[in-house]
Amino acid sequence: xxxxxxxxxxxxxxxxxxxxxxxxxxxxxxCTATCPTYQLLGDELDGPRGRIYLMxxxxxxxxxxxxTQMHLDRCLTCRNCESxxxxxxxxxxxxxxxxxxxxxxxxxxxGEKLVRWAxxxxxxxxxxxxxxxxxxxxxGLLPESLKAKVPAPQDAGAWxxxxxxxxxxxxxxxxxxxMSPNINTATxxxxxxxxxxxxxxxxxxCCGALKFHLNDHDGGKDHMRxxxxxxxxxxxxGEVEAIVMNASGCGVMVKDYGHVLKDxxxxxxKAARIGALTKDLSELLPELVPLLQPKLxxxxxxxxxxxxxxxxxxxxxxxxxxxxxxxxxxxxxxKIKVTAIESHLCCGSAGTYSVLNPExxxxxxxxxxxxxxxxxxxGVISANxxxxxxxxxxxxxxxxxxxxxxxxxxxxxx
Numbered sequence: 001x002x003x004x005x006x007x008x009x010x011x012x013x014x015x016x017x018x019x020x021x022x023x024x025x026x027x028x029x030x031c032t033a034t035c036p037t038y039q040l041l042g043d044e045l046d047g048p049r050g051r052i053y054l055m056x057x058x059x060x061x062x063x064x065x066x067x068t069q070m071h072l073d074r075c076l077t078c079r080n081c082e083s084x085x086x087x088x089x090x091x092x093x094x095x096x097x098x099x100x101x102x103x104x105x106x107x108x109x110x111g112e113k114l115v116r117w118a119x120x121x122x123x124x125x126x127x128x129x130x131x132x133x134x135x136x137x138x139x140g141l142l143p144e145s146l147k148a149k150v151p152a153p154q155d156a157g158a159w160x161x162x163x164x165x166x167x168x169x170x171x172x173x174x175x176x177x178x179m180s181p182n183i184n185t186a187t188x189x190x191x192x193x194x195x196x197x198x199x200x201x202x203x204x205x206c207c208g209a210l211k212f213h214l215n216d217h218d219g220g221k222d223h224m225r226x227x228x229x230x231x232x233x234x235x236x237x238g239e240v241e242a243i244v245m246n247a248s249g250c251g252v253m254v255k256d257y258g259h260v261l262k263d264x265x266x267x268x269x270k271a272a273r274i275g276a277l278t279k280d281l282s283e284l285l286p287e288l289v290p291l292l293q294p295k296l297x298x299x300x301x302x303x304x305x306x307x308x309x310x311x312x313x314x315x316x317x318x319x320x321x322x323x324x325x326x327x328x329x330x331x332x333x334x335k336i337k338v339t340a341i342e343s344h345l346c347c348g349s350a351g352t353y354s355v356l357n358p359e360x361x362x363x364x365x366x367x368x369x370x371x372x373x374x375x376x377x378x379g380v381i382s383a384n385x386x387x388x389x390x391x392x393x394x395x396x397x398x399x400x401x402x403x404x405x406x407x408x409x410x411x412x413x414x
Contacts, residue, residue: 001025001052006061013263014097018059021094024087025052031081031091036346036364037074045071048081048091055098064102072099074360076353077213078313078346083320092318093259096213103215119352120214124174124206124223132178148393149355156181157411160192167197169231169243171254174206176247176385183385186407187246187281193410194291196284199240201230209253212260213351221264224257228270235277243274246281246403248384249351252318254278280321281403282383285328292410293332300409301333305378307405309338310368310391312384313346325383325402334405336381339371349390365394373397381405 003022009015031048032038038047045054051071058064072095079092108116122128135142135150142150168191172184188198204227212220234240245251258272309326316322326336348354348364369391372380380395381402382388392399 001027001056003056004060006059008061009059009101014101015059018055018094018097021090022052022056022059024089025049026087028086030084030086031089034080034084034344036076036078036080036348037360039345040360040363041074043071046074048075051075051095051098052089052091055094055101058098058101058105064106066106069102069106069108072102074357076313076346076348076350076364078350079317080313080344080346083317083344096217100215100217115356116214116352119355120211120216120219123210123352128175129178149389151179151389151392154180154182156185157189159185159188160197162192162197164192164195164197166195167199167240169234169240170198170200171204171207171227171243171245171247171250172200173247173250173385174210179389180385180401182404182407183246183401186401186404187244190288190292190403190407190410191244191284193295194288198244199234201227201234204230207250207253208260209249209351212253221261224261224271225264225267227254228257228267228274231274232270235273240277242284243278244281244284245278246383246401247386248280248312248315248319249386251278251280252314255319280315280319280383282315282321282324282328285324289328289331292406296332296409297412298333300412304334304405304409306335306337306375307402308372308375308377308380309336309402310347310372310380310382310387311338311343312382312387313350315383316344325381329402329406332406332409334409337375337377339375341371341374342367343371347387347391349384349386351386354386354390361390362394365390369394379405 001022003019005015005019029049035047044050054068054071075095077092077095081091136153139147139150139152170187176183191198206223208220208223211223245254255275255278258275261267261271326338329336346364347368348361354361379397380391380399383402388399388401
């Protein structure tokens with residue numbers, strides 16, 4: 001797609017990056033067929049191809065409007081279109097640029113600005129944990145809309161204390177330790193059972209995705225630099241062999257540090273190294289299976305029953321990791337099924353999307369749960385805290401991270 005950049009975008013990092021991406025697009029429309037919002041709304045401008053035309057127009061000098069902003073806001077950034085695209089268009093990178101340029105020219109309503117500010121500043125804040133505890137204390141009194149965002153309190157269990165020669169770094173994250181602390185401790189226990197020690201860097205915090213995807217690119221980059229600084233001594237010394245992510249939303253962001261910070265002379269090389277070292281927890285499963293197999297409790301495997309697995313978009317489209325979780329859990333003896341209907345589609349969580357676009361988000365959630373419930377499972381598993389919380393808000397079945405299922409079978413071994 002030939003693009004003639006407006007003078008204000010010529011020779012700028014955003015303009016040049018966007019132009020390079022746009023030139024790969026051949027207008028084929030394959031992406032439209034797999035776009036969740038297009039399927040719901042049937043509007044070309046609510047599909048990737050239409051949004052690409054909108055962003056191209058802005059880059060060529062057309063003045064964006066609130067309507068332009070609305071169609072870009074409605075995008076889940078699920079990146080399903082990237083999995084479908086035969087030309088390798090990096091739509092996720094393009095829409096980050098497009099939203100930034102549009103927001104610089106289109107004033108948001110005061111209410112919108114306040115909600116977006118509260119999300120990007122509040123969720124990564126140290127105050128989020130006490131606020132969540134307070135919400136859990138009065139959870140029974142909360143209205144249903146708010147109660148869905150406040151999971152019941154969870155016993156995280158103990159972090160293993162054994163030391164191992166093999167070590168990996170883990171990012172505790174910003175919302176996960178408060179909303180579902182057992183995911184991190186379960187991860188550490190499973191790795192411990194396989195002879196791998198999980199360590200954290202106390203000064204590492206939010207991966208940067210929250211602010212970055214809400215158009216605060218500078219704030220997101222500050223989080224990224226802080227994490228790199230916190231991790232670098234352990235990485236540079238060779239003390240850790242990998243940075244392991246158990247939230248696929250964080251994983252796709254950290255793997256992208258090298259791209260986001262490529263123009264930062266002080267951090268570009270370090271960011272690329274960090275991204276290359278980062279692995280989703282599921283990428284360790286091929287190695288973990290033979291180590292954990294003798295340690296599993298057959299009764300725990302049987303008690304787990306059939307589990308329906310929802311692969312997060314950030315895993316299957318963002319990181320292009322497909323099929324591993326269900327295959328390797330099956331190798332361990334678990335009964336795992338992935339729905340044959342629309343397993344590629346987003347559940348509607350999409351970071352802060354469920355707060356900013358609640359109606360569309362709920363439609364996608366209920367559509368996803370309908371397909372998962374048709375499998376008649378005893379529970380639902382996933383690989384990202386956002387998906388887990390969102391699906392749980394509409395489901396009577398337990399929705400957990402797959403590592404919690406595995407941890408139970410290992411911890412209950414006799």
